[in-house]
Amino acid sequence: MKVKKDKFNHIIDIYRITVVNDSTIDIVAFGKTRKELLNYILSFYPRIKEGDVVEVKGKVSVYKGRYQIILNGIEDFKLIEKRNFEKDIYFSETPTNIYASRYGKVYHTLKDCPYGRRLNEENIIYFFSEEDAKKLGYKKCKWCEEHEKR
Structure with missing residues (x-):
């Protein structure tokens, strides 16, 4: 996932998700769908990440030599199986001894x-x-x- 994080390591924006199966395909979303995708990914604890199984629906196209699917709506992206249960790690907003x-x-x-x-x-x-x-x-x-x- 290519994401933007705040200073406490929280994901605040998502640029693309790369899905690897037999080939590599970028999942891209714009506007409202991008915000919905971010909220969907963060709605799971731990959040959706590498190793989890997702289903993506859409037409495959090529952009700058890379395969991609542009999501038309959040209903085109779905978590099928959670496999990566690694804890999400955030920084403390208040000082600690570490x-x-x-x-x-x-x-x-x-x-x-x-x-x-x-x-x-x-x-x-x-x-x-x-x-x-x-x-x-x-x-x-x-x-x-x-x-x-x-």
Whole structure:
């Protein structure tokens, strides 16, 4: 899925969905249908994502060398089977003790961490849990890990 996310990792717009079966086909929606598609995808918890089985109805066309189906209405897109139950991960809107730079891949857990203190406030993201940080590919700061044990 090609999507736009806000600073808390919530999906706020959807550009296209790529369906892979025997070939690759982009699913594209415009206007009202695009908003309805976004709402439909987000209505499931966890949301529809890679690995789930969907049914798409429409005419296949070619645009810039890629196969695509333009949805005429939300009734042309349907979840058939939910297979991917991986938790949706969002950033906390309020500060927590688990934080990182949105531009790095190291998270911190101690407020007095000398490396964590170097981060610019506007670039800091806060996690709800260390598990969430790890699932997004972040590693724990070695300084925080060493000093947490004391």
